[in-house]
Amino acid sequence: QVQLVQSGTEVKKPGASVKVSCKVSGYIFVNYGISWVRQAPGQGLEWMGWISGYNGNTNYAQKFQGRVTMTTDTSTSTGYMELRSLRSDDTAVYYCARDYCTSTSCFFDFWGQGTLVTVSS
Amino acid sequence: QSVLTQPPSVSGAPGQRVTISCTGSSSNIGAGFDVHWYQQLPGTAPKLLIYGNRNRPSGVPDRFSGSKSGTSASLAITGLQAEDEADYYCQSYDSSLSGAGVFGGGTKLTVL
Numbered sequence: 001q002v003q004l005v006q007s008g009t010e011v012k013k014p015g016a017s018v019k020v021s022c023k024v025s026g027y028i029f030v031n032y033g034i035s036w037v038r039q040a041p042g043q044g045l046e047w048m049g050w051i052s053g054y055n056g057n058t059n060y061a062q063k064f065q066g067r068v069t070m071t072t073d074t075s076t077s078t079g080y081m082e083l084r085s086l087r088s089d090d091t092a093v094y095y096c097a098r099d100y101c102t103s104t105s106c107f108f109d110f111w112g113q114g115t116l117v118t119v120s121s
Numbered sequence: 122q123s124v125l126t127q128p129p130s131v132s133g134a135p136g137q138r139v140t141i142s143c144t145g146s147s148s149n150i151g152a153g154f155d156v157h158w159y160q161q162l163p164g165t166a167p168k169l170l171i172y173g174n175r176n177r178p179s180g181v182p183d184r185f186s187g188s189k190s191g192t193s194a195s196l197a198i199t200g201l202q203a204e205d206e207a208d209y210y211c212q213s214y215d216s217s218l219s220g221a222g223v224f225g226g227g228t229k230l231t232v233l
Contacts, residue, residue, distance in 0.1 A: 035222060037167075044123065045159075045167065045210050047222035061221050095166055102173065105155035105214050106222070109178065111166040 002026040004034075004096050004112035011118045012086050019082040020115045022096030029077040030054045033099035035108055036070060036081045038092040046092075050099060050106075051079060086119045093117075124149060124218070125211055125225035132231040133201045141228045143194045143211030149223060151192035154214040158187055158196045161208045161227075170209070171196060198230070206232045 007021040022034060036048040049060035051070040058070050069082045079096055094115045097108035126144040133139040143156060150156055158171040169178050171187035174194065186197045194213075198205055211225040 037222075037224075044208075044227040045161075045212075045224045047212075047224060050222070059219065059221070062218060097167075100172075102155065104153060104173070105157070107155070107157040107169060107172045107212065108159075108167075109169050109172070111168070114166050 002098065002110045004098065004110055006094075006096060006112040006115045009116045009118075011120065014087055014119055014121055016086050016119075017082060017084040018086060018117050019080055020094050020096075020117070022079040022081070022112050024077045024079070024098070027098070029072075029074055033101070033106075034070075034072070034079040035097050035099050035106075036068075037095045037097060037108070039095070039114075040089070040092040043092075048081070048094075053079075083117075086117075088119050091117065091119045123226040124215055124223040125213060127209075127211060127225035127228045129226070130229045130231065132233055133198075134233045135201050135203065137201050138197065138199045139201060139230065140198075141196045141209050141211075141230070143196070143225050145192050145194075145213060145223075147192060148217040149192075149213045149215040150189065150194060152216050154216075156187065156189050156194035157212045158185075159210045159212065161210065163207070167210065201232055203232050206230055 033052045035050045071080045096112040098110040100109045159167040160170045161167045174189040175187045215223045
């Protein structure tokens with residue numbers, strides 16, 4: 001069965017960086033992309049960007065460009081999301097999700113359990 | 122401010138039918154991009170509920186249905202059950218944002 005398992009809770013100080021991992025199983029990693037979505041406390045879902053599992057191509061939301069880097073390690077079927085220059089409003093649960101794409105859009109059919117990142121001095 | 126607009130809340134009694142709207146524009150839903158819906162139970166990760174405007178993944182009850190017309194989409198839930206109380210999000214893509222994924226702001230469904 002498809003599973004995405006994320007790394008654990010992080011507590012960071014303002015200005016620091018965080019790197020969240022997402023290890024997948026149950027499907028061929030290179031056949032799908034991974035999107036990252038975050039959810040601030042009590043707020044809605046926010047798409048951060050996407051990375052191809054095949055060639056590492058990325059597409060970042062404008063809001064995060066210059067501050068986020070998404071990478072993959074095909075040897076371990078793991079995706080990574082690094083966010084730099086953290087601010088208090090980056091406090092959120094960060095999710096990875098498998099991208100399933102058709103000719104008319106992509107959707108997220110399997111999700112990780114989420115990683116809480118708290119940014120506090 | 123979300124690119125896709127949803128009502129903040131809807132409610133209904135057990136057994137009733139409710140609908141949740143998702144309004145976009147000519148650069149996302151109106152551009153022909155599909156709409157997808159997710160259900161998020163409290164304290165859990167979102168779960169895919171409807172994909173490609175109207176398709177249900179295996180295991181999703183047929184009480185849930187989706188539709189799309191023009192620049193809007195809707196999620197309908199019939200035969201409301203207490204377990205349906207959750208947050209619901211629509212999602213699509215937007216060509217004006219370099220193909221970025223976009224979500225609605227979410228709708229809290231309360232089963233009275």
